[in-house]
Amino acid sequence: MAAPALRSGSLRRRTIVAVLALVAVLLIVLSVVVDVALGARLRGQIEERLRDRAAAAASLVGTVDDTDLAERLSDQGLAVRIDSAGGGSIVAGPSPEQLRDGPRGPGGPGPGEPAAPQPTATGSAVTVVASSVGGDDDLVTLSSTLSDGSTLTLTASAVGVQDTLVQVRWIMAIASAVVLALAAGAVIVIVRATLRPLDQVSEVARSIGAGERGRRLRPTRPDTEIGRVATALDDMLDDVVGAEEAARGAERRLRAFLSDAAHELRTPVAGIRAAADTLVRADLEGPDREMLAAQVAREAARASRLVDDLLMMARVDRGLELTRADVDLRGLVRAEAERAPLLYPHLDLRATVPDAPVVASVDVDRIGQVLSNLIENAARATGGRGSVRVGVNEGPTEVVVTVADDGPGVAEGDRERIFDRLVRLDPARSSTGVGLGLPIARGIARAHGGDVRCLPNEGGALFVVTLPRGERRG
CATH class of the missing domain: 3.30.565.10 (Histidine kinase-like ATPase, C-terminal domain)
Incomplete structure (x- = not known):
């Protein structure tokens, strides 16, 4: 089974993209946290303003009639509704629809702006018995039950909160884009400097492939990640070069061995051939014929022994079975x-x-x-x-x-x-x-x-x- 191919995408590009993606996620999280926290803070200020107004109204119960109290509260840009215990209702100030449009009440703060603290009566027995806060994104409503049994409902505009949040979101978006651009430039410079040793590794590898077998990386810090890679590559190159030299030496020895073996075999074969030709062509009898026959046998034995020795060397190289x-x-x-x-x-x-x-x-x-x-x-x-x-x-x-x-x-x-x-x-x-x-x-x-x-x-x-x-x- 073939080994899976190495994923060779650009390490520099992947590192830059990963870092920028992390920075972008952090900026988004920061923007969301700021948006939520700021929105909650601004709405909290409006709620505190309504509670102050309700407390001030409670201190005036019994000293002014409900109509005068409603007009005083509505002058501060609030929608006021007083439901007396006897069943009557008094409404003053802008309607909720007008508050959604964000008008500035006469003499009062704009939507979303905290009101100046109002003096409250001291020593009065009339207080707010209970209160609750409600509303939607554009309005904040506070309902309070006064000690005389009447219900005071105050409504303030929260349009200013949304406008402020929109401005903050734009500021955060622009600031995030600027930060992201600066981070991209810084990351590119840092990653390029950090990965420069890999370029040196590639350069050395190409030079070795071109014939400079003696070049090595020799890292100054072999205990680091790139140092370990460079050390492993140097060790591999040493092994490869050593194996290459050993292979070349073995090839040279093999060629010399074959040449010497052929030379050694040539002598007995030539002697056998010459003696055999003489025996065939010449009409020899007696001692001369016996001498040539003995020479053929002697040279044949010599060649046979050489062949046996060569076969034994081949078995030794292959591995003897003992x-x-x-x-x-x-x-x-x-x-x-x-x-x-x-x-x-x-x-x-x-x-x-x-x-x-x-x-x-x-x-x-x-x-x-x-x-x-x-x-x-x-x-x-x-x-x-x-x-x-x-x-x-x-x-x-x-x-x-x-x-x-x-x-x-x-x-x-x-x-x-x-x-x-x-x-x-x-x-x-x-x-x-x-x-x-x-x-x-x-x-x-x-x-x-x-x-x-x-x-x-x-x-x-x-x-x-x-x-x-x-x-x-x-």
Whole structure:
């Protein structure tokens, strides 16, 4: 299943839009709060004014008649209605419809304007028994029950409140637009400066893609968000460049290996072809014919062995399938020491093994091939007539097998190079080999979790094989 595509919208644009949207929402909320609070405050002032008038009227009950009281209250721009306890009603001042139109009452404040405080009588027993406030958006009505049983209804215009709120809304809208514009400019500048490191990341990535493999971001603050991204990108680039160099090195080694292998195969194939042509075309009898036949067999065996070694290297690269068992390596070392004189009759090979078992967890056939390759390498180094010593010991965590010869030895700079494929040193150490025995031995040992190394030694070469320990029985 394919991975979902990365959403690659503009981070700068999304950040700016998100911040401006948040600022706009906050301004809208602020405008609504101001509108509601201011409207409630202005209506509250009108209600307080009506309560003051009702209290003043209550203090005058009994001292003036209802008609005079209604006229006094209506002079302040209020609609007045007095319903006496006996059933009569007196109406004075503008009607509610006139108040909705917002006329300024004579001598009174305009709609929505607080009235000046009126003197109230003191020491009077007549008070407001109960009152209630009502009305709509344009009017505020206060009904009060006086102590003499009459009902006083005062109505004031709230048109001024709405006009004030409309003006405040316009002011808030214009101010919000200005604030939003200023915020947009500030956010654009800040976001551009904040995201500039991402532009640097893009620039470095493009330069690396163009061939500047050594460029890196190297953030000054790797603990920040952008620093962590830059550090991860640097690590990835190091891995990619390292993998690229390793791939190129492997390709170069592969080409050199194929070239060397073809060169090594060309010699026996050419010998076989020449001998075969001679046998076919020439009329040879006796020793000459036998000599050519022996040469064909010898060159064919050489080519066959080279092909086998190449196949073994391919298996090592692919990964060997091992059949492990806990084996006493003393028997394996003795068996290889007994087989060597059959191949190299003049070689002085001695095996040194301890009295106690040396158990390793190995594939017997593969480790036998490792020992055979090392002994063969020692035999070639000594011309088949030198002295070779094979030993096995058990260490604290591993088993160690050593193969030492008294040949010319290996220079310090060549102790790792001899494990490369098809590498042959001076003729004293490689008169007949093709340079695959040591790489095969190391590959098999490493497949077991061990290794093969060439260590310094006086008077010849010393190869050390390390293998994992096994479990002793009984």
